[in-house]
Amino acid sequence: MPPIRFANSRLSRRDLLKASLAIVPMLAACTESGKTDAPLSPARFEHGVASGDPTADRVILWTRATPEIDGEVVIDWLLARDPALSDIVLQGRVRSDAAADYTIKLDATGLAPGTVYWYRFTSATATSPIGRTRTAPVGAVDHLRFAFVTCADFSRGFYNAYRRVAERDDLQAVVHLGDYLYENGAQDRVRPHQPPREIVSLADYRERYAQVRRDADLQALHGAHPMIWVWDDHEVANNAWRDGAEAHDPATQGTYADRRAAAFRAAHEWLPIRTPEPGNLARVYRAFSFGDLADLTMIDARHIGRDQPLPPNTVFGDGIGAFTQTGAFADPARQILGAEQEVWLGRQLAASKARWQLLGNQVYFSPLKLLGAPRASGLSLFVSNDKWDGYEPARDRVLAMLDGLRNPLILTGDAHEAYAFDVTPDPNSLSYNTLSGEGSRAVEFVVTSTTSRGDAPEGLSISGLLERVQTGITPLLRLSNPHLKYLNNRLNGYLLLDLTPARAQAEFWTVPMVSNVTDEQSLDAVWICDDGAKRLRRG
Numbered sequence: 001m002p003p004i005r006f007a008n009s010r011l012s013r014r015d016l017l018k019a020s021l022a023i024v025p026m027l028a029a030c031t032e033s034g035k036t037d038a039p040l041s042p043a044r045f046e047h048g049v050a051s052g053d054p055t056a057d058r059v060i061l062w063t064r065a066t067p068e069i070d071g072e073v074v075i076d077w078l079l080a081r082d083p084a085l086s087d088i089v090l091q092g093r094v095r096s097d098a099a100a101d102y103t104i105k106l107d108a109t110g111l112a113p114g115t116v117y118w119y120r121f122t123s124a125t126a127t128s129p130i131g132r133t134r135t136a137p138v139g140a141v142d143h144l145r146f147a148f149v150t151c152a153d154f155s156r157g158f159y160n161a162y163r164r165v166a167e168r169d170d171l172q173a174v175v176h177l178g179d180y181l182y183e184n185g186a187q188d189r190v191r192p193h194q195p196p197r198e199i200v201s202l203a204d205y206r207e208r209y210a211q212v213r214r215d216a217d218l219q220a221l222h223g224a225h226p227m228i229w230v231w232d233d234h235e236v237a238n239n240a241w242r243d244g245a246e247a248h249d250p251a252t253q254g255t256y257a258d259r260r261a262a263a264f265r266a267a268h269e270w271l272p273i274r275t276p277e278p279g280n281l282a283r284v285y286r287a288f289s290f291g292d293l294a295d296l297t298m299i300d301a302r303h304i305g306r307d308q309p310l311p312p313n314t315v316f317g318d319g320i321g322a323f324t325q326t327g328a329f330a331d332p333a334r335q336i337l338g339a340e341q342e343v344w345l346g347r348q349l350a351a352s353k354a355r356w357q358l359l360g361n362q363v364y365f366s367p368l369k370l371l372g373a374p375r376a377s378g379l380s381l382f383v384s385n386d387k388w389d390g391y392e393p394a395r396d397r398v399l400a401m402l403d404g405l406r407n408p409l410i411l412t413g414d415a416h417e418a419y420a421f422d423v424t425p426d427p428n429s430l431s432y433n434t435l436s437g438e439g440s441r442a443v444e445f446v447v448t449s450t451t452s453r454g455d456a457p458e459g460l461s462i463s464g465l466l467e468r469v470q471t472g473i474t475p476l477l478r479l480s481n482p483h484l485k486y487l488n489n490r491l492n493g494y495l496l497l498d499l500t501p502a503r504a505q506a507e508f509w510t511v512p513m514v515s516n517v518t519d520e521q522s523l524d525a526v527w528i529c530d531d532g533a534k535r536l537r538r539g
Contacts, residue, residue, distance in 0.1 A: 034094060034095050034096075035092060035093065035094055035095075036074055036093055036094065036095040037093065038072070038074045038093075038095065039074065039124070040074050040075060040076060040093075040122070040123055040124040041065070041067060041068075041072070041073045041074045041075065041123055041124055042067070042068035042069070042123060042124045042125040042126075043065035043066055043067050043068060043073045043075060043102075043123035043124070043125065043126060044065070044066045044068070044123070044125070044126050045063055045064070045065065045066070045121060045123070045126055045127070045128035045129070046064070046066050046214060047063070047064040047066075047210065047213040047214060047219070048063070048128070048129055048131075048213065048218075048219030048222055048223055049061070049062065049063045049119065049120070049121065049128050049129055049130075049131040049219075049222065049223055050062040050063070050131065050222035050223070050227065050271075050272040051119070051131055051133035051222070051225075051226040051227070051272055052226050052227045052228060052229065052271065052272025052273055052274070053226070053228060053272065053273055053274040053286075053288070054133065054134060054135050054136050054173060054226045054228075054288070055135065055136050055288065055289075056111075056113035056114075056135055056136045056137070056138045056289075057109060057110060057111050057112075057113065057135065058107055058108060058109040058110070058111055058135070059107075059108055059111065059117075059133050059134075059135060059226055060105060060106070060107055060108075060272045060273065060274050061077065061079070061104075061105070061106050061107075061108050061119055061131075061133070061272070062103065062104065062105050062222075062271075062272040063075075063077075063103075063104050063121045063128055064101070064102055064103045064104065064210075064213070064270075065096060065102050065104060065121070065123055066102060067102060068125065070098070071097065072095055072096070072097045073095065073096055073097065073102055073123070074093060074094070074095045074123075075093070075094060075095075075096075075104065075121050075122060075123045076091065076092070076093050076094075076121065076122045076123075077091065077092055077093075077094060077104070077106065077119065077120070077121045077122075078090065078091035078092075078119065078120060078122075079091070079108050079111075079117050079118070079119040080117065080118050080119070081115070081117060081118075082118065083118045083130065083132070085118060085120060085130065089111070089117065090108050090110070090111075092106075094106060100269055101206045101266070101269050101270070103269045103270060104121065105269075105272065107274065111135050112135065113135055113136060113137055113138040114134075114135060114136070114137030114138065114141075114291075115134065115135050116132060116133070116134050117132070117133050117134070117135070118130055118131065118132050118133075119131050119132075119133065129219070129223055130223075131222070131223045131224075132223065132224055132225070133225075133226045134172060134173070134225070134226055136172070136288065136289065136290050136291070137172075137290055137291040137293075138291050139291050139292065140291065140292055141290060141291030141292060141293035141294075142293070142500060142501060143293075143498075143499070143500055144172050144290055144293055144294055144498075144499040145168075145170050145171050145172060145496060145497070145498050145499070146171060146172055146173055146174070146175055146496070146497045146499075147165045147168065147171050147173075147174045147175070147225070147494055147495070147496055147497075148174075148175045148176075148177060148411050148413075148445075148447045148494065148495040148496075148497060149161065149162065149165065149174060149175070149176050149177070149447065149450050149494045149495075150176065150177040150178055150179060150232070150413030150414065150447050150448075150449060150450065151178075151179040151232075151413060151414065151416055151448075151449030151450055151451070151452040151453075152179065152180060152181065152182075152212075152218075152449070152450035152451050152452065153179070153181075153182040153184075153186075153234075153449075153451050153452040154181065154182065154191055154193060154211065154212050154215070154451070155182065155184065155186035155187075155189040155190065155191055155192065155193045156186075156189055156190060156451040156452050156453075156454045156514060157189075157190045157191070157451040157454060157455070157492070157513075157514025157515050158190065158191075158217065158451070158514055158515075158516065158517050159215055159217035159218055159221075159450060159451065160217070160492075160511040160513070160514060160517065160518050160519075160521075161450045161451075161492055161493050161494045161509075161511050161521075162217040162218050162220070162221040162450060163217040163220055163221070163519075164494070164509065164511065164519075164521045165221055165224075165225070165494055166217070166220035166221040166223070166224040166225070167224075168224075168496075169224075171224075171225050172290060173225060173226045173227065173228055174221060174225045174226070174227045174228070175227075175228045175229075175296070175298075175360055175411065176227055176228070176229040176230070177230065177232070177360055177361070177362060177411065177412065177413030177414070177447060178229075178230055178231050178232025178233075178234075178235065178302070178362050178413050178414065179231075179232045179233070179234040179235065179413065179414065179449075179452065180212070180229060180231070180235060180267075180271065181208055181209060181212045181234065181235065182234045182452070183198055183199050183205075183208070183234055183235075183236065183237055183238070183247075183263075184198055184234075184238075185197040185198045185199070189454070190454075190514065190515050193208065193211070194207060194208065194211045195207050195208070198247075198253075200253045200254065200259050200262070201259075201262055202262035202265055202266060204262075205262055205263050205265075205266035205267075206266050206269070206270070209266055209267075209269075209270040210270075213270065222272075226272075227271075227272060228288060228296065228298060228360070229271050229272075229273055230284050230285070230298045230299070230300060230360055230362070231267060231284060231300070231302065231303065231362075232302055232362045232363075232413060232414050233245065233302050233303075233362075233414075235263055235267050236259065236260055236263040236264075236303065237256075237259065237263075239309070239386060240260075240302055240303055240306075241302070241303075241306040241307065241308045241309065242303065242304065242305060242306050242307065242308075242338070243256065243308070244256050244308065260282075260303070261281075264281040264282060265281060267281075268281050274286070282303060282304050283300075283304060284298070284300050284304075285297075285298060285299050285300045285304070285341055285344065285345075286298055287348050289354065290354070291354075292353065292354055292355065293354060293355050293356060293499055293500075293501065294354050294355065294356045294357075294358055294499055295348075295352045295354040295356070295357055295358065296358040296360060297345065297348050297349065297357070297358070297359050297360065298360040299337060299341065299345060299359065299360065299361055299362075300337070300341065300362070301336050301337060301361055301362045301363055301388070302362050302363070304337075304338050304341055305335050305336065305337045305338015305339070305340070305341050305342070306335065306336050306337075306338070306391075307334050307335050307336070307391070309385045309386050309390050310323070310328050310329055310385055310390060311385075312385065313326065313327055313328075313329065314381065320370075321383075321384070321385070322370050322371075322381040322382060322383065323381070323382050323385055323390075324378060324379070324380065324381065324382070325375075325378065325380070325382070325392050326378060329385075329390065329392065330392065330393065331393065332393040333393075334391050334393055334394060335391070335394055336388065336390075336391040336394045336395075337394065337398075342394070342397065342398075345398070345401065346401050349401050349402070349404075349405060349408075350401070350404065352405065355406065355407060355499075355501050355531065356406075356407045356409060356499055356504055357402075357405045357406070357407060357408045357409065358409050358411060358497075359408065359409065359410045359411065360411050361410055361411065361412045361413075362412070362413055362414050363386060363387040363388060363412065363413075363414045363415075364387050364388065364412050364414070364415055364419065364421075364444065364446050365387075365388045365395065365398075365410050365412060365421075365423065365444050366388075366410075366419075366421035366422075366423050366424075366427075366444050366483060366484075367380075367382065367389055367425070367427060367481070367483075368382065368383045368384065368387070368389060368477070368481060368484070369381060369382055369383065369428075369480045369481055370382070370383050370476070370477075370480060371480055372427070372428040372479070372480030372481060372482075373428055374426060374428050374429040375425065375426040375428070375429060376426075376429070380428065380480075387414075395425070396425060399423075399425055399441060399442075402423075402441055402442050403441060405442075406531075406532060407504065407529070407531060407532065407534070408423075408441075408442035408443075408534070409442065409443055409444075409445070409497075409504055409529065410423065410442060410443070410444040410445070411444075411445055411447065411495075411497070412444060412445070412446040412447065413446070413447055415446050415448075415449075416448065416449040416452050416453040417446065417448055417449075417453070417487065417488065417489040418446060418447065418448040418486065418487070418488040418489075418491075418493070418495070418508050418510075418524070418525075419444070419445070419446035419484060419486060419487055420443070420444070420445055420446075420484075420485045420486035420506065420508075420525070420527045420536055421443065421444040421445075421446070421483050421484055421485065421536075422437050422440035422443060422483040422485065422535050422536055423440060423441055423442035423443060423444050423483070423534075424439055424440050424441060424483055425441075427481060427482055427483035428480075428482070432482070432483065434482040434483075436535075437533075437535030437536060437537075438535070440483070440534050440535035440536075441534055442534055443504075443527075443529045443534065443535065443536050445495055445497070445506045445527070447494065447495045448488060448491065448492055448493050448494075448495075448508070448510070449492050450492060450493075450494070450514075451492055451514045452492070453489075453490070453491070453492050454492075454514065454515070455513050455514060455515045456490050456491070474487060474489065485527065485536050485538075486508070486525050486527055488508065488510065488524055488525070491510035491511065491512070491524070492510065492511055492514050493508065493509045493510035493511050493521070493524070494509050495507065495508055495509070496509060501531060502530065502531050503528050503529065503530050503531060504528065504529045505526060505527075505528050505539055506526065506527045506528075506529075507523055507525075507526050507539075508523070508524045508525045508526070508527075509521055509522070509523055509524065510522050510524045525538075525539075526538070526539030527539055
């Protein structure tokens with residue numbers, strides 16, 4: 001078994017060794033659950049079922065078998081071509097134990113491409129819900145639909161958006177762009193978090209995943225569609241980077257190496273991800289192909305290679321947080337992906353022969369400015385050093401990779417707001433035509449949160465006033481950012497991406513509230529990128 005590696009990490013050798021030794025005995029359970037001939041165990045399926053990482057011939061199947069008695073748990077599984085489970089394709093018996101938190105994760109292989117399957121797990125005393133999954137197509141493909149979701153703080157509200165996605169039966173897959181759960185200990189919002197504190201240890205992260213996965217709407221989502229997931233920061237700690245996090249305090253929370261190892265461990269247990277390197281849980285970047293219509297590349301712009309964000313460099317200081325692309329911000333050595341992942345991404349994109357190249361990304365890629373000016377002037381004030389704006393040389397290198405592609409589309413989470421951008425390195429210069437979109441080199445769709453924005457505050461409360469101030473900034477953002485074609489900074493929801501050979505259509509769906517359960521949703525906007533255009537038009 002290969003040793004655990006944290007690629008491109010600057011964690012101390014002592015911290016890294018400590019974290020690695022603590023986790024090595026449990027590594028085997030983090031990949032595929034072991035086959036066994038032992039008799040079935042009494043166990044419950046309290047956390048539903050899930051599938052993920054579909055390829056043309058395989059898909060990950062997942063459940064958790066909560067044991068009636070401590071010790072090893074043994075369950076049966078099967079996968080069939082029909083919802084009645086009579087036309088069985090695969091079946092088997094597998095085991096798990098406390099080392100894997102009783103999660104079961106197996107790779108169902110030898111499947112037919114572009115095919116819908118149903119699956120189920122059985123213990124000695126219970127039967128799981130029946131899940132539906134789908135393999136990726138091969139060859140000529142004329143239509144694909146994906147749902148993109150992100151930022152699901154359990155404490156902020158109900159997963160109404162997840163339920164609406166679960167109800168759709170025409171999706172190839174659901175792509176989760178990170179912040180699947182939140183590490184905070186909020187108790188005074190819509191729903192209290194468990195445990196009732198910020199999570200730090202492996203037991204903490206496991207308990208939080210268990211709480212989230214009991215949610216009926218999330219179970220419905222996982223049971224209806226395969227998921228392709230990548231983490232953002234809150235799966236570990238807020239504003240994380242390669243060697244630490246803004247929200248981590250070593251004095252009270254221990255070493256960051258230990259915390260990160262625990263968070264990574266729990267994520268690979270509880271998410272239906274095909275772990276790319278079982279000995280390197282820090283790696284989640286990977287790629288998928290959907291016939292000749294789309295390639296999907298999922299990157300990690302948060303943990304594996306990101307340098308620590310730089311402090312603001314203007315006279316406003318931390319009060320506003322705006323910065324200019326000068327000094328250390330302009331250092332070409334600064335990384336957001338890390339050298340190894342950046343090389344991998346370049347090779348992956350260069351090899352794509354599909355009509356559309358989709359890039360699953362955590363933080364918004366496009367420039368977003370408080371004050372816009374041509375790049376050569378150096379006068380632009382950028383809004384957030386946590387986004388790709390804080391790593392402009394690295395962004396320039398990725399833009400160069402995109403130049404040779406036919407139809408690059410960037411899909412982004414994290415912001416708790418919905419955006420649609422023409423992607424250009426210099427939106428305030430004559431190299432980009434605001435009206436026609438000429439000069440755009442890709443398009444970017446930023447998905448709003450599932451719950452994390454919360455409901456729009458009302459009245460004269462402080463939060464209500466802040467919301468109005470933020471809404472009032474919208475005209476300024478549009479003036480300084482002519483490549484920003486759409487913005488919704490008030491509602492939660494999801495994005496549907498509808499692909500044909502002729503065009504990519506992004507549908508921005510919203511839900512009216514998350515503080516209560518609702519079955520309402522609205523289509524807020526539609527934006528289209530035509531084949532070969534690399535720019536947006538309104539749908």
